[in-house]
Amino acid sequence: MSSIAVKSDFLDPEISAASRERIASLQLENLRETLKHCYKNNIFYKKRIDDSGLDPDRIKDLSEIEKLPFTSKEDLRRNYPFGLFCTPLSEVVRVHSSSGTTGNPTVVGYTGQDLDMWAHVLGRIMYDVGVRRDDIVQVSHGFGMFTGGFGFQFAAEKLGALVVPISGGNTERQLKIMSDFKSTVLCCTPSYTLHMAEVGEKLGIDFAKLHLRFGFLGAEPWTEPMRREIERRMHMIALNSYGLSEVIGPGVSCECLARSGLHINDDHFLTEIIDPETGKTLPAGTKGELVFTSLTKKAFPVLRYRTKDISYIYEDDCACGKTFIKMARPLGRSDDMLIIRGVNVFPSQIEEVLMKVEDLEPHYLIVLTKENYMDKIEVWVEVSEGVFHEKLMDLEAFEKSIESKLYSAIGIHIKVSLKEPRTIARSEGKAQRVLDKRQERN
Ligand code: ADP
Ligand code: ZN
Numbered sequence: 001m002s003s004i005a006v007k008s009d010f011l012d013p014e015i016s017a018a019s020r021e022r023i024a025s026l027q028l029e030n031l032r033e034t035l036k037h038c039y040k041n042n043i044f045y046k047k048r049i050d051d052s053g054l055d056p057d058r059i060k061d062l063s064e065i066e067k068l069p070f071t072s073k074e075d076l077r078r079n080y081p082f083g084l085f086c087t088p089l090s091e092v093v094r095v096h097s098s099s100g101t102t103g104n105p106t107v108v109g110y111t112g113q114d115l116d117m118w119a120h121v122l123g124r125i126m127y128d129v130g131v132r133r134d135d136i137v138q139v140s141h142g143f144g145m146f147t148g149g150f151g152f153q154f155a156a157e158k159l160g161a162l163v164v165p166i167s168g169g170n171t172e173r174q175l176k177i178m179s180d181f182k183s184t185v186l187c188c189t190p191s192y193t194l195h196m197a198e199v200g201e202k203l204g205i206d207f208a209k210l211h212l213r214f215g216f217l218g219a220e221p222w223t224e225p226m227r228r229e230i231e232r233r234m235h236m237i238a239l240n241s242y243g244l245s246e247v248i249g250p251g252v253s254c255e256c257l258a259r260s261g262l263h264i265n266d267d268h269f270l271t272e273i274i275d276p277e278t279g280k281t282l283p284a285g286t287k288g289e290l291v292f293t294s295l296t297k298k299a300f301p302v303l304r305y306r307t308k309d310i311s312y313i314y315e316d317d318c319a320c321g322k323t324f325i326k327m328a329r330p331l332g333r334s335d336d337m338l339i340i341r342g343v344n345v346f347p348s349q350i351e352e353v354l355m356k357v358e359d360l361e362p363h364y365l366i367v368l369t370k371e372n373y374m375d376k377i378e379v380w381v382e383v384s385e386g387v388f389h390e391k392l393m394d395l396e397a398f399e400k401s402i403e404s405k406l407y408s409a410i411g412i413h414i415k416v417s418l419k420e421p422r423t424i425a426r427s428e429g430k431a432q433r434v435l436d437k438r439q440e441r442n
Contacts, residue, residue, distance in 0.1 A: 015267050016128070016322045020315065023323065024062060027270055030295035031065065032056050038301055041086040044079060045303065062270065065293060066281055070274075070304045076106040076246065085109050087299045097145045098245045105145070108245050109299040115154065117296055121265040122155035122251030128320065129214060129239065129257050131185055133160035136211075138183035140192060141219065142168045142429055147249025148219055152187040155251065161185070168192060169428045171199045182211040187250075190222040190230060190238070191431035194362050197233040198426075212236035218243065218250065220430045221332045221348040225355030229362050240329055246305050247292045253327055258319045261326030268296045271325065272304070273313055276334050287312045289334060290327065308333045310346070336434065338368070340377050343412045347433040350379055353409045357402055359387045363424045366434045375438065378415040379406075385421050 015023070035056035038045035049056070052067045059065075076084060085092060093112050097105040110118065131137070137156040141148025149167055156163045166177055168188075174196055177183065186193065193215060200207060212234060218241035230238045242262055243250035252269055253262035264271050270293040273282045282288045290307045310331045318326070332346040339345075347366055354364055361382040369376045381402075383391070391398055399416045406414045425432075 016124070016324055018323060020323060023266055026267055027295060028059065028062055030267075031062065031270060031293065032059055034293070034295055034297070034301050035059070035303070037298065038086055038303060042084065044075070044084060045086070048303070063281075065270070065272075065304065068304050070279065070291065070306045071302055072306050073106060073246075073308075081107040082109065085299055086301055087111055092299045094150075095145075096147045096150070096245050096249065106246065110297075111299045114248075114297050114299050117268065118151060118248050118251055119154040119158040121248070121268055122151055122254075123159040125241075125251065125254040125263075125265070126155060126161075126185070126216065127159055128322070129237075131156070131159060131161060131214065135161040135184045135213070136164065136181055137161045137185040137187065138164045138166055138174070138178055138181070140166055140168055140174055140186060140188040140196075141250075146429075147243070147245045148187070148189075151243070151249040151251060152216065156185070156187075171196055171428070172203070175200045175203065175205055178212070179205065179210055184211050184213045186212055186215040186217075186234075186236065187241075188215065188217055189219045189427065189430055190217040190226055191220060191427045192429060193217055193230055193234065193238075194226075195426040195428070197230065198422075201233070207233060207235045210235070214239060216241040216250070216254065218254075221330055221336075221346070223348050223352045223355060224329075225352060226362060229355060242309075242327070242330060244307055244309070246300075246302055246307075247294060248297070252292070256318065256320040256322060260318075261314070261316070261328055263318070263320075263322050263324040263326055264313070266324040268294065270295055271313055271327065273311070274306075276308075276310075282312075284314050284325075285312055287328075287331075290330070308335055310334060310337075338366070338377065338434070340375055340412050340414075343410070345377075345410055345412065349410055350406065350414065351433075353406050354379070354381055354402070357405065359384050359391075359398075360402075361421060363426070364433070365424050368434065368436045368438050370438045376415070377412070378417055380417045380419050380424060382419045382421050382424055388418070388420050 039049050054067050091111050092109040094110045097107045139152045143149030153165050215236050215238040227238050239255040241254040243252040253264040255262050272291040273288040274291050276289040290309045290311050292305050293303050294301045311327045313327050315325050332348050337344050364381040367378045395418050402416045
């Protein structure tokens with residue numbers, strides 16, 4: 001059997017709890033296979049490997065991968081749609097594409113074996129936290145070109161659970177099904193989960209009486225206070241799930257029940273952290289951009305793919321027993337980083353502050369404008385029901401107190417504008433947190 005073959009059982013203790021040395025040797029073996037596969041089957045990668053002087057058969061250490069240049073989203077776009085595939089199209093059985101949050105979509109492909117691997121690594125994550133055959137998994141991610149829906153569908157199905165492929169949207173129906181079918185697991189974005197909580201509460205649904213056990217929530221940045229809010233309102237354990245279509249989709253990494261970082265599926269994805277400015281590899285524990293190399297994919301392998309996602313990686317002695325390395329909750333993408341008067345700000349840092357203020361709702365929008373050629377940042381945030389009218393007299397004082405909290409946490413003045421409940425648009429997928437009006441003419 002080739003080393004690229006994937007086992008199909010869900011308990012992989014001999015891998016997920018193996019020593020780091022064992023995992024590194026497996027990674028090295030599969031890295032060689034992947035490089036040979038790319039070299040043989042794709043002209044773009046062949047040239048890159050030739051230019052780097054790397055001989056796949058002679059690689060002795062994982063760090064030698066640093067000789068290879070990075071693959072960027074631009075490389076994917078330039079080779080649109082199938083130029084970076086490494087198998088003939090006759091072997092590709094599915095394509096997906098990124099949701100195009102930051103530009104033109106990029107296309108990724110899977111062979112049957114790739115799909116098996118994907119279902120396996122994501123199913124394994126779900127199994128490890130306790131999802132079993134008798135669970136009812138409601139998949140509220142979009143189905144279609146986005147990887148979220150199908151990713152969870154096949155993983156949960158492979159695990160033997162009953163899957164409800166409801167997709168995103170139609171919130172009242174989501175809630176009816178959640179209640180009637182007694183869904184125990186929810187796969188969704190955190191922002192849409194909160195929207196479900198809000199609509200459900202309005203309809204008089206008592207989430208404590210529903211059957212939700214776990215939420216696998218991701219596809220967008222979110223914060224620890226947001227998790228507490230979701231857990232309190234939905235009565236389930238909310239786990240942070242991370243992935244991107246270029247690497248596979250959901251299943252790249254996810255939290256275990258220890259909820260202290262996301263274990264990366266280390267035997268399939270080699271992770272590096274780089275300085276986004278210089279491209280230099282950074283040591284574990286240092287914040288930078290995540291870079292992934294797939295180790296077992298056939299149709300669309302990636303070599304040193306720059307994600308633009310900001311995080312850091314580390315090893316720890318996790319209570320769950322897994323030895324897979326961890327990544328910290330992603331702060332956001334470097335593209336989403338706002339530079340306001342020289343200070344770098346991620347929307348998630350603003351969220352972190354807002355979510356800790358009592359009487360605010362977890363719905364906000366960051367609005368950027370230009371005034372006298374200067375960037376101005378303002379955040380609109382909803383106050384809780386009742387508070388708006390109750391506090392009408394001193395809304396301004398309330399705004400000022402939030403502004404000073406933001407100032408002490410972030411170091412710049414951000415104007416706060418309190419809004420009435422339910423006036424900021426809700427998301428049924430990935431939330432749009434920033435409205436950039438700087439280019440608009442007045
Ligand atoms: P697009 O790049 O068009 O949004 P994808 O649908 O593949 O395409 O989305 C992947 C991206 O979503 C990741 O690169 C990351 O920026 C974001 N993302 C996914 N999961 C998380 C998460 N748990 N936390 C923060 N960001 C996430
Ligand atoms: Zn763990």
